[in-house]
Amino acid sequence: MRTLFALTLLTLAFTNCKKDEVLPPPKPVEAVKAPEAAKAPEVAKPADGVRTVAMAVTDEGFVPANVTLKANEPVKFVITRKTDETCATAIQIDGTDIKKDLPLNQAVEVAWTPTKPGKVKFGCAMDMMIGGVLLVE
Ligand SMILES: [Cu+2]
Structure with missing residues (x-):
């Protein structure tokens, strides 16, 4: 039971570790999304103007x-x-x-x-x- 628990913890820790490693790549994707989102208001601005x-x-x-x-x-x-x-x-x-x-x-x-x-x-x-x-x- 304890071993299983420890294994689960390890798995969780490993998963978390993996998630942390995986996390940085999505950040640039978000950074790419941001300019796209910023472009939309720029397009809307002339209409508003x-x-x-x-x-x-x-x-x-x-x-x-x-x-x-x-x-x-x-x-x-x-x-x-x-x-x-x-x-x-x-x-x-x-x-x-x-x-x-x-x-x-x-x-x-x-x-x-x-x-x-x-x-x-x-x-x-x-x-x-x-x-x-x-x-x-
Ligand atoms: Cu008339």
Whole structure:
């Protein structure tokens, strides 16, 4: 019984010893994992760094109707149409391919990066009868 106990202890000790010997290799693996994990936030950072402009479509039209932007700075509009009493059921930005439907009460993301300073009109899909101006500096 004692011998068995001692053997078990020895085995445990040996196993522990072995574990200690085996432990160092997994550490470099963890070290490799860490930079990978660190890479993910780096990738997420540009997205987080994008300026977000919340916009609504109300009875007054697009609110705000005038937004100042910076050339070559990506911007993300988050537009929510809050009324059915409007023809602005879609948005388009003059001089771009951007044209997006604006379903009622749904936040729609519109990403854009203005490339040159100036005034850019935006508005409803019907000749921008309802709309505003994006002032790019
Ligand atoms: Cu319209």
